[in-house]
Amino acid sequence: MKLTVALISLGSQSSKWTADAMRKYFEEVDEINIKDIEVNISSKDERVFVQGKPIKKYDCIYVKGSFRYAQLLRAITTELKGLCYMPFAPRAFTLAHDKLLTQLSLEQDNIPMPLTYMAATVSSAKKILEKIRYPVIMKLPQGTQGKGVMFADSYAAASSMLDTLDALKQPFIIQEYIETDNVDIRVLVVGDKVIAAMKRKGKGEEARANIHAGGKGEAYEPDSFTKKIAIKTAKALGAEILGVDMLESVKGPHVIEANISPGLQGITEATGINIADKIAKYLFNQTLNYKKKDSGDKKENVLSDLGIVNGDLEKKHEIIAKLDFRGEKILLPEIVTKLTKFSEDEEFVIEAKKDFLKIKKMETSDK
Ligand SMILES: Nc1ncnc2c1ncn2[C@@H]1O[C@H](COP(=O)(O)OP(=O)(O)O)[C@@H](O)[C@H]1O
Numbered sequence: 001m002k003l004t005v006a007l008i009s010l011g012s013q014s015s016k017w018t019a020d021a022m023r024k025y026f027e028e029v030d031e032i033n034i035k036d037i038e039v040n041i042s043s044k045d046e047r048v049f050v051q052g053k054p055i056k057k058y059d060c061i062y063v064k065g066s067f068r069y070a071q072l073l074r075a076i077t078t079e080l081k082g083l084c085y086m087p088f089a090p091r092a093f094t095l096a097h098d099k100l101l102t103q104l105s106l107e108q109d110n111i112p113m114p115l116t117y118m119a120a121t122v123s124s125a126k127k128i129l130e131k132i133r134y135p136v137i138m139k140l141p142q143g144t145q146g147k148g149v150m151f152a153d154s155y156a157a158a159s160s161m162l163d164t165l166d167a168l169k170q171p172f173i174i175q176e177y178i179e180t181d182n183v184d185i186r187v188l189v190v191g192d193k194v195i196a197a198m199k200r201k202g203k204g205e206e207a208r209a210n211i212h213a214g215g216k217g218e219a220y221e222p223d224s225f226t227k228k229i230a231i232k233t234a235k236a237l238g239a240e241i242l243g244v245d246m247l248e249s250v251k252g253p254h255v256i257e258a259n260i261s262p263g264l265q266g267i268t269e270a271t272g273i274n275i276a277d278k279i280a281k282y283l284f285n286q287t288l289n290y291k292k293k294d295s296g297d298k299k300e301n302v303l304s305d306l307g308i309v310n311g312d313l314e315k316k317h318e319i320i321a322k323l324d325f326r327g328e329k330i331l332l333p334e335i336v337t338k339l340t341k342f343s344e345d346e347e348f349v350i351e352a353k354k355d356f357l358k359i360k361k362m363e364t365s366d367k
């Protein structure tokens, strides 16, 4: 099948590699810069524009970008949902790009993470600092590449950092320090598999193991429990492609961060695995599955249009009825509610055009 894909990103090296790899599988690959995108939220017509023109129809759209674009990424994917295959639920962008929101959602799935504290005022934050064990970590919820992570080995150090953060009006979280001799692991989840992992060690005395902070990466094979935690993390956040940062201490693995737009250079170099190719191939196969499902649906619609009810009567019913209109709104017959078991608190994908309407329950529900 000939399939088309758009990669919406900031055009980093990792994105270029991914786009090149996608050319092996997809018929057409468009690279779109996130800065050229405009979204008309709740518009009755087109909602996503590229350089002022409605976005083309694609079979797959892969959206990437840094935390600065988290809200835009969520808006784009919300507005395009149901129109093509995308590897992320819209919520994934705002959750993954904020360490506090990540932790709050992972906690619900019992995913182990370091103990983390938050407070509204400096004086209540200092009360936390008085009672916790040192060293302690202080983090900006939206930092990346190790830049928003600070270590304090005493109350005095932590307290002075706190005053500085407060003076800058910078939100922060306080976190338990997990002892791993400055080593962390980056696990790359694609679909329901771990496709690559590396161990990173901070340079010299540097406790941050990020490659951007001078850390060195080497290939690593996590045990099956650690892999399971990483896969569960990706599922919980609604991301089919995710870089999960973890610390493996004597107390077991702890997730510290989720990277929804993971850099590919460091991990490709450390593992020798062609990660861009694995991602491209996965996206292609998922798009194929999505298209097959879609055309299966279409066939059934044609049959029921002809008055032929396909398959089990218990499963699908054709109803001939007049529709009730309340002003501009359409009211469906009560039997439709009974058959579909749709309920008010669920979300739906509505496909509509002239003379045609289809309503489908959304597969991954937003938390
Ligand atoms: N709770 C912690 N205990 C020990 N080291 C930590 C902790 N949190 C972060 N680190 C170190 O700091 C690095 C960066 O933290 P991370 O939460 O991944 O943020 P970033 O978005 O900056 O990568 C980690 O790779 C790890 O080496």
Ligand SMILES: [Mg+2]
Residues within 6 Å of the ligand: 145, 146, 210, 245, 257
């Ligand atoms: Mg990290």
